[in-house]
Each structure stands twice: as C-alpha cells, then as structure tokens.
Amino acid sequence: MPFAVLTRYLDSTSAYVDVFAALGLEAVAMPVTRTAPPRDPQALVRALEHGGHAAVMVASARAAAALARAREDGVRQLPEVWAVGPATRRALAAAGISSQHPSSAHDGASLAQAMLAARDLAGRRVLVPRAEDGREEAIAVLRAAGVEIVDIVAYRTVATPPDDPSLVRGRELLVTGQAAVCVVFAPSQVAALINVLGPIALLPTTFAAIGDTTAAVLREAGVQTVTIATSPTPEGLAKAVAAVYPGRT
Numbered sequence: 001m002p003f004a005v006l007t008r009y010l011d012s013t014s015a016y017v018d019v020f021a022a023l024g025l026e027a028v029a030m031p032v033t034r035t036a037p038p039r040d041p042q043a044l045v046r047a048l049e050h051g052g053h054a055a056v057m058v059a060s061a062r063a064a065a066a067l068a069r070a071r072e073d074g075v076r077q078l079p080e081v082w083a084v085g086p087a088t089r090r091a092l093a094a095a096g097i098s099s100q101h102p103s104s105a106h107d108g109a110s111l112a113q114a115m116l117a118a119r120d121l122a123g124r125r126v127l128v129p130r131a132e133d134g135r136e137e138a139i140a141v142l143r144a145a146g147v148e149i150v151d152i153v154a155y156r157t158v159a160t161p162p163d164d165p166s167l168v169r170g171r172e173l174l175v176t177g178q179a180a181v182c183v184v185f186a187p188s189q190v191a192a193l194i195n196v197l198g199p200i201a202l203l204p205t206t207f208a209a210i211g212d213t214t215a216a217v218l219r220e221a222g223v224q225t226v227t228i229a230t231s232p233t234p235e236g237l238a239k240a241v242a243a244v245y246p247g248r249t
Contacts, residue, residue, distance in 0.1 A: 001026045002180040004241065005170040005205075007033075007189045016183075019238035023245060025180060030170025032192035035062055036156040044070045044129050044152050053079040053150065054124035055115065058099070059108035059138055061087040063129045066154035068095030079127065084111040085232060106231060107211065108138030115142070122146035129154035133188075135213065159192040167196055177204035181241050185210045187217040194221060208241050 004020045010029040020027040038044075047053075048070055056079050058064050064083065068091070071078070083089050083099040084107060092099045102114035115121065125148045128139055132153045139149050160167060173179040174197060182205045184190060193200055200207075201222030208227045209215035215226040227244045229236040 003028050003173050003178055004181045004183060005030050005173055005179045006183045006185070007031065007170075007193060008185050015234040016237070019234045020241070023238060023242055025241070025245070028170050028173060028179075029166070030174075031166055032160050032189050032196055033157050033186070034160050035065075036158045038066075038132065038153045038155055040153070042073075044154050045073050045075055047127055047150055047152050048075045048078065051077075052125055053127045054119070054121055055080045055082055056127045056129070057108070057111060057115065057138060057142075058083045058088055058092065058129065059085075059111060060131070061085070061091040062131065062155050062157075064088045064091035064095070064097075066129050067092070067097065071095060071097070082111060082115050084108060108135060109141050112138040112141035116145050116147075124148065125150055127152065132156040135187075157186070157188050159188075159195055162196045171196060174203050174205055179205045180245055181206045181208050183208045183210075183237060183241070184214055184218060187214050190214070190217045190221055206241075206244055208237060208244075210237065 002025055004025040005028050006016060007030050009031045010016060010027060017027045044066055058067060058081060081092065081097055081099040083092055083101045084105040089099060089101050105111035105114045123146055126142055127150045129152045139151060143149055174182060184207065199222065207218055207223050209218055210229050210232050212228060215228045218226045227240040230239045
C-alpha cells in the first residue's frame with residue numbers, strides 16, 4: 001500500500017487513518033511540530049478569573065485544550081464559548097465545555113464573522129486564547145467591528161528536533177519517493193519540514209494543504225503544485241488528495 005505522510009500526530013483512532021485508507025493510502029505520522037507551554041502559564045487563568053468577557057473564541061483544538069486546563073486549574077465559570085472545526089468541538093466536549101459552533105465557520109475569520117452576525121459585540125470584550133505568533137485574521141475581523149480583544153498566548157508551537165525518532169519513518173518515505181502525498185496542516189509546519197528535510201520542492205511527492213494560507217507558504221517554499229482541502233477536515237483533505245492521486249479507488 002502506498003503512503004500518505006501527515007505532518008502531525010496520529011493514533012489508530014484518528015479519522016485521517018480511515019479516510020486515507022479508503023483511498024488506498026497508509027497514513028504515516030511525521031509530527032514536525034509540537035505544542036509547548038506558554039511563557040506565562042497562568043495568563044489564561046488570570047484573564048478568565050478577571051471576568052467581564054462577552055465570549056471566548058476558540059479556533060483550534062490546542063486552544064480548546066488550554067481552556068480545559070484553565071478549568072482544571074480552578075476557573076469556575078466560563079463566558080459563552082464559540083468554536084470552529086470538529087476537532088476543536090470534540091476537545092471542548094471532552095472537557096465538559098459546551099460551545100456555539102456555527103456551520104458557516106470553517107476558520108477563525110469566518111467564526112468571528114458568525115459571532116458578529118449572531119451577537120452585538122461592539123464595545124464588549126472577547127477573550128481569544130491562541131498560539132504565540134498565531135494567525136490574526138479573526139482578531140482583525142472582531143476589532144474592525146469595535147470589539148475589545150483580550151489576546152492571550154495559551155500555547156506555543158515549536159519545531160520537533162530533526163533527530164527525533166517520531167520523524168524517522170516519514171522522512172525515509174518522503175526522501176525515497178515512497179510517499180504518494182505529504183499532507184501539511186499549518187504554515188509553521190512548512191518551516192519545520194524544511195528544517196528536517198531541506199528544500200522540500202525537490203521531494204518526489206505531491207503536497208496537500210489544510211487550507212489556503214498553508215498552501216501559500218508551501219508555494220513560497222518552491223512547491224509548484226499544491227492541492228488544497230475542500231474543508232479543514234479529514235474528509236476535505238481526502239477529497240483533495242483523491243483529485244490528484246492516480247491510485248485512488
């Protein structure tokens with residue numbers, strides 16, 4: 001069976017394993033980045049305890065995990081929580097946190113737009129837990145509407161060391177041409193992938209991106225052709241790969 005190398009952690013229950021298996025591809029994890037604690041681990045707890053927020057905007061599963069940890073650290077009450085994406089919703093639900101998750105939201109910016117359509121947030125405070133150096137499109141949408149943003153670094157994304165054992169198999173598959181596709185999930189993973197492999201445009205594989213921003217960074221790295229997920233989900237990525245993978249079933 002040919003391989004699909006995914007630049008993230010996977011386990012046997014991951015939906016990515018099943019959707020790529022349906023295409024005749026074995027999914028192999030190559031987690032080129034990992035999550036690290038924020039430089040100020042108590043910043044989110046302090047912000048939540050201060051109160052006065054009209055809502056919390058959660059745009060990633062990692063931000064959801066940070067919110068869950070804040071609950072474990074003693075935060076008793078949360079404002080209304082808005083979430084985007086099935087992975088983020090699952091992470092919140094697993095922690096017992098209910099959320100609003102509009103069907104129109106597929107990324108942080110569209111989630112911000114959905115929040116503004118549903119509620120009058122002008123002049124009110126919205127808490128945004130996010131990655132250090134994370135994307136700011138959603139924050140820009142809210143600020144343009146007069147929302148006061150409480151911007152909290154809840155986690156950091158750091159590159160996995162090139163000699164980490166978790167990268168060995170994926171690197172071998174990509175270098176030797178055994179990987180039919182390399183799937184990239186975030187702009188930060190492009191630089192991390194280059195750190196492990198060198199110029200990625202020279203790799204004998206097809207690249208797939210979770211979204212337009214990641215695809216743009218891949219192109220900046222010299223990759224000429226990138227297939228883009230129809231939605232930021234396992235199914236959306238599988239559809240994109242099926243369109244370019246000649247061995248699809």
